[in-house]
Amino acid sequence: MPLIVQKYGGTSVGSIDRIKNVAERVVRTAGQGNKVVVVVSAMSGETDKLISLASQLSAAPSEREMDMLLSSGERVTSALTAMAIEALGQKARSFTGRQAGIITDRDHTKAKIERITGNRIRQALDEGYVVVLAGFQGITETEDVTTLGRGGSDLSAVAIASAVNADLCEIYTDVDGVYTTDPNIVPEARKLEKISYEEMLELASLGAKVLQTRSVEFAMKYRVPVVVRSSFNDNPGTLVVEEDKEMENVVVSGIAYDKNQAKMTVVNVPDKPGIAATLFKAIADANIVVDMIVQNISSDGKFADISFTVPKTDTRKALEVTEAIAKELGAERVDKRDDISKISVIGVGMRTHSGVASKMFQTLAANNINIAMISTSEIKVSCVIDQKYTELAARVLHEVFGLAEATH
């Protein structure tokens, strides 16, 4: 009997009526001869409400206590969803992260799953129950409650799908699937029928917030087939799977952008071995995640410019750290820009097709869009540009790579 995992996000379970809709979809799926595991998030707004209560009590609440607090939202939804399913005549049973045996490390508020026992879930499925799992949560070996970070219910779904060997993991959200780019800025954007894990990873981490990055990594590692689709209609969604021959024929799958980065440049630092190491160790120690890094050497080989991007929210902290190190290294000055954005072209076909990067640069140039930084990987090319050109860049690149026409 096929086994399907269905994950419903906060908006999909945001009210009693929506929970009833979810129950109907689950019962329909079970009625079609599938075993079903449902993974639910907290009702939309609940997590924020709890965070607000905590912030009224403490400026820096203990992360262990935050996990105890926040994990309650998913428990509530899991019990309510199980009741709604049973009200339709289908046996259902809710399980917490602990009851499902989702064992994590001790890194509270952003714990990593170490293993999943899943015995009770398998047993309940064998006994004919629909299993309703409280998402977003796990438990340490010493039985402390943990949560998996923002979007963690996606990870719960993919991880449990892997543990119970599910045939498919459906992620229900409020969009129809994964698009070639943001339909809000490019009306021609087209929903992809399928996409490879690696492309999805680049799209997700680059700002197309459909599926949590770690859940895609997990799905890729354990080859869990994932579908992203809407809980508000019956459209088929986008399949996220292993790369296949067909995909290789498509050079570019999507265009992503990210407006939430800032760029730092350390200007004219005397070039010595270890300057990059010194700088980026200090930034890492300050818990700042660096994305792109570019280093240029002056024509006489004596000085270097080092540019890098950081999350915009970390701009002030990054500037402080960078200025201190720049002084130490004898650099001329540090420049900062937060009116930038990163635009990326993604596609597994790039591995076998050349010319994507140059086509991208030419297109941007032809539209008078200056490129401040470039970074490339096997399946993507990213450029930092002036933020005001973001929408224009997305539109022209979407067009030049022919993304509006259906290919797969």
Add this chain to the structure above:
Amino acid sequence: MPLIVQKYGGTSVGSIDRIKNVAERVVRTAGQGNKVVVVVSAMSGETDKLISLASQLSAAPSEREMDMLLSSGERVTSALTAMAIEALGQKARSFTGRQAGIITDRDHTKAKIERITGNRIRQALDEGYVVVLAGFQGITETEDVTTLGRGGSDLSAVAIASAVNADLCEIYTDVDGVYTTDPNIVPEARKLEKISYEEMLELASLGAKVLQTRSVEFAMKYRVPVVVRSSFNDNPGTLVVEEDKEMENVVVSGIAYDKNQAKMTVVNVPDKPGIAATLFKAIADANIVVDMIVQNISSDGKFADISFTVPKTDTRKALEVTEAIAKELGAERVDKRDDISKISVIGVGMRTHSGVASKMFQTLAANNINIAMISTSEIKVSCVIDQKYTELAARVLHEVFGLAEATH
């Protein structure tokens, strides 16, 4: 180092400000050189909100799912309270029923505690933490979440106090302690300094709703000293302890009443061995709890009248069952009255002092209050009277037994 358990009910943790007040009291208690275990209920209103959500989804939600749902309220309060305590500079850690090792039977929504391991709590106390325990909940041997029924957090507090060998279990509520009778109807009612477990049990089960009955039974069985006091002031409250010599000198400790009963009478049933057994087995099978039972035999010994009281909410069901059995037994008819109340005089001193019952009957008679049923135990005398005389009866009995004057 003395160990104190403090339990705070829903109104005491009903808002962020009240949780802060609780935290201050806890930190003060810890600062006085005590180890402290705090037991908290759900914030007032939360449990009802969750019940309402469930009722919108299912007419008869599974009790297992109800427990999963309802137990979340106490988890939230336990985490918030731990944060509030830590914000005042005192180490604190929250624990669920499971983490505290509160093992119950499988009787969902009204589970009974079977044992408490309490290892993590003892360890946390030894490490200098204030322990904040989510009340009202436990876990079965097979790790399903259970709840302990209405008022279950009182039971959590007394049980954990017993498990960790606490020196005192303080129950914080919105009243100052246990009164000689309801101060709302007898302004002269006096707060008792101390009271025996048995008296408290009679008072609580008879309608003086200060402390959950099962928690008093548990405290009596394991000799846990309990104090009932207000979380809104520093008044000393009422100590609930083992009977002592001083108490025996006080003949009557309090007057309780209960307006929530109905009286059934099976009239003229042919007297045969086993009629009472047949009747009360049928009533028990219908899950109706019978309180008082009186049986009279007619002067010729051929017929009997059997009267008994049941909770008013069960009147209709009780009447149906009783009428069916009455017919079977050949009784003349069944009378029903729900305009009654039960008034009781309680005191451990009755064991050594005679005349309490006759003084009660005389006092009621002198005030033209008719007695419909009488039932007595070692430490109480209860009479069923017309409900309209409840307040009058409480006042005159309170006066005649001299309860307004301080004695202990």
